[in-house]
Amino acid sequence: MLQEEGRSIYLESQGWQTWINITRAHGGAAKLNDNSPLGSTLRPGKHLPHAFQGSPWRQDVQSSLSSRKCPVSVDGATKLWTVFMQRVEPIMKISFEWTLERLQSALVDSNLWENLSLGEHALALSSCFFGVVTLSDNECARDFSESKSSLLSQYRQHCEDSFARIIMLAIDDILTLKALCVYTKASIDVVTNQSLWSLMGLISRSAELLGIHRDGELMGLSPIETEDRRRLWWQVQHLDLILAIKNGVTPLTFTADWDAKLPLNIDDCDITLSSKTTPKERTGLTGISYTLFTYWMIDQQRNFRQKRLNQRSPVDRSLLGPLTTMMVDDLEAGLQTNFLQYCDPIKPLDLLLQISARAVVCVLRLRGMHEMRLVSDQLDNKFHDKYFSMCMQALGYTITTYSQPMLRPFHWLAETSFGWHAFIALLLDMPQLRDSNKIKAAWTLLDDLYAMVAFLTDFSEDKRRLSAADLLIVTWNVCERKPELGSMRKPAFVAKLEDDISRFRDKLNMAEEVIGVSGSIKPTESEFTENQPGTGDLLNFNFADIDWSYWDTVNLGLPNYSAEHA
Structure with missing residues (x-):
């Protein structure tokens, strides 16, 4: 350095x-x-000169530089900063308390704002934008008298305007990188995953150019600078992994080399700007524990995969592949030792950590089984039953999150990490089951899921939701004819879902008539018979025929279950 x-x-x-x-x-x-x-x-x-004049945003940079006034009202900034500190900062801890206090003060004081750097401007505005992301539609209407879509558009524009003032292709400060991390995480399922994936390339390369991937102790940096850089680097890797999964590509997080250590398990009060020695880590949970839990999971998987990097078979379908059962068992044991044994379920963040850790382990096991299903059609009934139970378990964690009032501030996190794979696999496998008790239990779980998770019926926001609802209706019409179920009545939520789908498509048809847009809308399918399209396709559907990456993509049209995803 x-x-x-x-x-x-x-x-x-x-x-x-x-x-x-x-x-x-x-x-x-x-x-x-x-x-x-x-x-x-x-x-x-x-x-x-810099490429693209230093910025991929082709705006009038000089015009944007002419004013350094904060574009957010004092009232709006105060509300959104409070929301950010309550809902985001505890689980994405990349800045120290004094940095956040400085930004909070500047948002309500024009003189302080003008003295901030461009990176600090971007970090403050990105934090406000993230606050909007975590709000419900009702909260936006109640507290801001605006729709959530309108607020998202406004505050995202504020962020992007602030970034337009920075030379994005020659970033030379940590605060701008932090701002980009906050903006990127807030933008998941708000903008396209492809664009965020490309943005991650810029963030990662910029971080490497600043040496963030190298541990500060090795370069003789102060304890506070070392810890600051560790927190940033591991957040970059966390986001890189999330977006790799979202885009269906191989994450380099597990194979690239770096030596930045995990952040310390300390509270911000344990270290100061003048600290000369590294503080001793605490035993138990601290203010960074939830964030550290996500980094620890990445570190454990990375160590495992690097050992196996040269052991891949020439016929491996994936560059990484699923973790072994033994590795997942070790992960689960490590989570218990390092985090879960200290959790107090009456504390919201502790409860969230407990549920999140269990859910991650479940998903890792499910992924291994999922891979086996894709490559083999010779699996016995015992395997299929276990796979089905794991899907139910994964969705059960989502239901638990939404059923706990103390976790309401973190519902946004549960929405962005919803287990679409488990949901769709459950619907596809149910018609093949013969165990009536397991089928009934699955429909009870789906009833609870739709009762708790309101966003599943907001079809206008995410086309996956309408596609999944269509498949659920098809699944019910197949299941109700199974002799094993006897006289099981149609669940009330299924009837309601049929009505919701019908009304939504009626609105689409009316909108087309008003604006005169040509094209066809998929007709409402309120009843199914064996000879109607959809049901027969489902009965003959092969699990491996699904393009599973579809369920991580927002911008696709309605699926045709017979061919479109084969």
């Missing part, structure tokens, strides 16, 4: 460096613009 004009520069190579001190070259007389390549910490020896 080199110091130049108060900024740290990371250089891995010991060869000839091409950076020069431009201020010294100009005799100290030149006042350089931060948005000029010459004003960047990583300024080149040659006076060259």
Whole structure:
């Protein structure tokens, strides 16, 4: 690490460096613009421009730079900052308390705001944007007298305007990277996963250029700077993994090399800006424990996969593949030892950690079984029964999260991590079951799911929800003719779901008539027989024929179960 004009520069190579001190070259007389390549910490020896003028946003940067006023009202900033601190910060702890207090003060004080850096502006506005993301429609109407979609649009624009003022292709400060992490996580299921995946490339490369992937202790940095960089790097890896899964690509998180250690299990009060020695880690849970739990899971999987990197078979379908049963068992034991044994279920964050940890273990086991189903059609009934039970268990964790009043502030997290794979697999497997008790239990669980998870019937926000509801209706019409069920009555939620689907499609048809848009809408399917499209396809459907990546994609049309996802 080199110091130049108060900024740290990371250089891995010991060869000839091409950076020069431009201020010294100009005799100290030149006042350089931060948005000029010459004003960047990583300024080149040659006076060259940045690609795309330094920003992928093709806006009038000079116009946006003309005003440094905070674009958010004091009242709005105060409300959203409170929401962010209650709902997001405890589970995404990447900034210390003093940084957050400084940003909070600046949001309500114009003089303080004008003295913030561009990266701090972006971090403050991204935090407000994340606050909006966590609000329900009713909360937006009650507290802001606006729809959630309107607020999302406004605050996302504020964020992107703040980023437009920064040279995004030559980021040279940690605060801007933190702002991008907050913006990226807030934007999951708000903007396209593909665009966020591309943005992650920019974040990762920028972090590497600043040496965030190298541990600060090895470079002689102070304890506070070391810890700050660790928190940021592991959040980058966490987001990279999430978006790799969302986009159906291989995450490099588990195979790339770095030596940044996990953040310490400490509270912010255990370390200060003037600390000379690294504080001792606490036993039990701290303010960073939930965030640390997500990083710990990544670290454990990474260690396992790096050991197996050279043991892959030439016929492996995946670059990574599922974890072994023994590895998942070890993960579960490690979670108990490091986190779960200290959880107090009367504390909201502790309860959320308990549910999240169990759910992650369940999903990891389910993924291994899922992979086996895709490659083999010779599995016995015992395996299928276990797989079906695991799907029910995964959805059960979602129901538990929504049924606990103290976890209401974290419903946004449960929505973005909803187990679509388990849900769809449950619906597809149910017609094949012969155990009437298990079928009835599944319908009871689905009843609870739709009763607790309101967003599943908001078809306008996510096309997966309407597609899944269609499949659920088809599944019921198949199941009700099974002799094993006898005279089981149609669940009330199924009848209601049919009505909801019908009304939604009626609205779509009316909207088409009003605006004169050509094209066909999938007709309402209120009743099914063996000869009607949909039911027969479901009965003959092969589990491996599904394009499972569909259930991680928001922007696809309604599925045709007979061919579209084969």
